[in-house]
Amino acid sequence: MSRLGLMWSGLFRRRVRTCLTVFSIMIAFLLFGLLRSIADVFSVGVDIAGADRLMVAPKYSIIDPIPYRYISEIRAVDGVEAVTHANWFGGTYQDPRNFFPRYPVTPREYFDLYPELRMPAEQLDAFDNTRTGAVASVALAEKYGWAIGDKIPIEADIWPKKGGDRLWVFDLVGLYSVAGNASAQDVFLLNYAYFDEARQFGEGEVGNFIVRVTDPNLAAEVSRAIDALFENSMAPTRTATEAEMQREMFNQAGRIGLVMTAILGAVFFTIVLLTGNTIAQSLRERIPEFAVLKTLGFTNGGVASLVLGEAVLLCLVGGALGLGVAALLTPWVAGTVENILPGIELGWTIVATGLGVAMLLGLAIGVLPALSANRLQIVDALRARG
Amino acid sequence: MSALVKLNGVSKSFIRGKEELRVLTDIDLSIEEGDFFALMGPSGSGKTTLLNLIGGLDTTTAGYVQVGDTRLDELSSKALAKWRSEHVGFVFQFYNLLPVLTAQRNVELPLLLTKLSRSQRKSNAATALKVVGLEDRADHRPGELSGGQQQRVAIARAFVADPEILVCDEPTGDLDRDTADEILGLLELLNRDHGKTIIMVTHDPKAADHASHVLHLDKGRLVDQVSA
Ligand SMILES: Nc1ncnc2c1ncn2[C@@H]1O[C@H](COP(=O)(O)OP(=O)(O)OP(=O)(O)O)[C@@H](O)[C@H]1O
Ligand SMILES: [Mg+2]
Numbered sequence: 001m002s003r004l005g006l007m008w009s010g011l012f013r014r015r016v017r018t019c020l021t022v023f024s025i026m027i028a029f030l031l032f033g034l035l036r037s038i039a040d041v042f043s044v045g046v047d048i049a050g051a052d053r054l055m056v057a058p059k060y061s062i063i064d065p066i067p068y069r070y071i072s073e074i075r076a077v078d079g080v081e082a083v084t085h086a087n088w089f090g091g092t093y094q095d096p097r098n099f100f101p102r103y104p105v106t107p108r109e110y111f112d113l114y115p116e117l118r119m120p121a122e123q124l125d126a127f128d129n130t131r132t133g134a135v136a137s138v139a140l141a142e143k144y145g146w147a148i149g150d151k152i153p154i155e156a157d158i159w160p161k162k163g164g165d166r167l168w169v170f171d172l173v174g175l176y177s178v179a180g181n182a183s184a185q186d187v188f189l190l191n192y193a194y195f196d197e198a199r200q201f202g203e204g205e206v207g208n209f210i211v212r213v214t215d216p217n218l219a220a221e222v223s224r225a226i227d228a229l230f231e232n233s234m235a236p237t238r239t240a241t242e243a244e245m246q247r248e249m250f251n252q253a254g255r256i257g258l259v260m261t262a263i264l265g266a267v268f269f270t271i272v273l274l275t276g277n278t279i280a281q282s283l284r285e286r287i288p289e290f291a292v293l294k295t296l297g298f299t300n301g302g303v304a305s306l307v308l309g310e311a312v313l314l315c316l317v318g319g320a321l322g323l324g325v326a327a328l329l330t331p332w333v334a335g336t337v338e339n340i341l342p343g344i345e346l347g348w349t350i351v352a353t354g355l356g357v358a359m360l361l362g363l364a365i366g367v368l369p370a371l372s373a374n375r376l377q378i379v380d381a382l383r384a385r386g
Numbered sequence: 387m388s389a390l391v392k393l394n395g396v397s398k399s400f401i402r403g404k405e406e407l408r409v410l411t412d413i414d415l416s417i418e419e420g421d422f423f424a425l426m427g428p429s430g431s432g433k434t435t436l437l438n439l440i441g442g443l444d445t446t447t448a449g450y451v452q453v454g455d456t457r458l459d460e461l462s463s464k465a466l467a468k469w470r471s472e473h474v475g476f477v478f479q480f481y482n483l484l485p486v487l488t489a490q491r492n493v494e495l496p497l498l499l500t501k502l503s504r505s506q507r508k509s510n511a512a513t514a515l516k517v518v519g520l521e522d523r524a525d526h527r528p529g530e531l532s533g534g535q536q537q538r539v540a541i542a543r544a545f546v547a548d549p550e551i552l553v554c555d556e557p558t559g560d561l562d563r564d565t566a567d568e569i570l571g572l573l574e575l576l577n578r579d580h581g582k583t584i585i586m587v588t589h590d591p592k593a594a595d596h597a598s599h600v601l602h603l604d605k606g607r608l609v610d611q612v613s614a
Contacts, residue, residue, distance in 0.1 A: 292482045297496065382443075
């Protein structure tokens with residue numbers, strides 16, 4: 001037996017009571033785990049740059065083309081600060097399993113619209129000036145072992161070259177890093193000018209436009225104005241409201257966070273009261289035992305830390321169980337709400353925070369009983385029994 | 387033989403509210419190393435109080451207790467706790483075992499305060515249980531043992547860390563005659579074969595018969611000292 005074993009044994013004095021206590025702590029931390037992992041989705045949303053960006057996509061199908069020339073009309077809309085465009089290039093790099101998006105873009109415009117993509121100026125110049133130039137994110141380059149100067153062959157599926165040649169070879173002239181952790185930005189960018197000129201068909205068409213508005217609050221208005229421009233054309237557009245939805249989410253995230261904090265606060269307050277009371281009761285019953293430990297030579301501090309340790313242990317066990325169950329349930333929760341709220345995940349930070357909170361909870365609950373165990377006079381306690 | 391325990395002008399009062407209750411008055415006493423010492427006297431005469439002072443569970447109001455070269459009144463509460471763990475074992479009337487722990491683990495408790503390794507603690511506790519004849523009950527909890535068996539476990543716990551002194555407060559007070567005699571025999575064995583100095587409070591004259599010295603306390607004063 002060790003001191004830990006002694007602490008542990010204290011928990012089994014009243015099995016049912018201990019189980020109920022652990023159970024209520026477990027429920028609290030189950031809630032903690034689930035609510036935190038949901039709340040994290042919102043905070044990730046807040047971290048994403050581009051609340052001021054709109055997507056202009058084909059109205060009916062994402063594979064319909066949009067004429068490139070729309071760009072000047074969009075640029076003229078009130079509230080539009082900058083516009084660029086992108087396409088879906090498709091293709092295969094060596095093996096179909098090597099999947100990463102490839103977009104033909106206009107280099108300067110694109111990097112202007114995505115300030116979270118960071119690339120040295122001379123590499124951007126090179127990208128702009130090299131017809132067959134391409135750039136990729138540092139993460140992609142690491143994954144495939146690319147370095148600047150490499151030739152990257154892409155086998156076309158949608159876009160063969162004039163004459164039917166399917167092999168496109170690009171010169172890697174730059175590597176950009178992504179501020180924040182938006183892995184959605186791990187893409188391979190190539191020069192639209194070259195792409196548009198060399199492809200067999202579809203000249204002058206793009207897949208979508210990306211618009212930056214002067215003020216995120218104008219997003220809805222600008223979206224409507226853009227769609228109105230092309231409503232009766234051959235290629236009507238639907239300006240995606242993601243940014244708008246995101247913006248609403250940002251407003252709500254604060255409120256949701258507040259609600260969650262309030263729920264958790266109430267739950268933990270209740271747990272502290274209930275568990276604190278239970279532990280205090282358990283301590284009162286064991287006063288003679290603590291006195292006996294002191295007669296054996298356990299110091300006041302030793303007995304107090306035993307009591308404190310027991311409370312912490314109880315909370316850690318309950319917390320670990322609760323977080324464990326939360327970890328088991330999260331994938332299921334994430335699956336059921338994937339369409340409304342993608343990306344729910346119980347990360348290690350939540351687990352670590354949860355265990356930290358459990359420990360603090362244990363300390364908070366244990367501190368008063370520990371103090372009274374510390375003060376306990378052997379002689380009085382023994383007389384109370386005899 | 388030299389005096390192991392010496393009480394020098396010991397008085398003890400308890401203060402309850404505004405009243406001061408004097409329980410022990412000016413006690414001088416010395417107990418030899420290897421003694422089996424019995425303390426008798428009417429209820430409320432201060433026997434437990436005196437025993438607690440000798441065992442370092444409480445402190446004197448006046449005078450001092452000296453054990454070996456150590457004056458207990460000079461120790462801090464932490465040092466006193468350490469001193470207890472090394473020098474005294476306690477046996478109580480109601481055994482005072484921890485109900486959640488098995489016999490083996492109850493006996494192991496004092497060893498948690500030593501530098502012994504886990505396996506040494508285990509084997510020492512097992513040996514102590516063997517001495518009290520309970521090796522086959524090592525995995526029983528106190529609730530599954532008879533009173534006499536529980537007291538044996540308590541005795542094993544008292545001497546497992548090899549203290550010089552065993553302090554016993556009415557160790558047979560809750561037991562029938564036969565069981566009491568077994569317990570007294572066990573204490574005698576520890577005294578005779580293991581050289582433990584035993585200081586025992588008892589109401590039972592037959593228990594006192596096992597002692598080498600008997601002393602009577604009345605209203606907080608020593609009455610006489612009769613050699614057996
Ligand atoms: N911690 C204490 N606080 C107040 N009074 C105490 C305390 N301990 C003992 N007393 C009082 O001191 C007196 C002697 O008590 P003590 O327990 O030493 O007697 P005792 O001889 O052991 O009696 P018994 O044979 O009944 O065990 C009693 O009147 C008791 O009420
Ligand atoms: Mg008494």
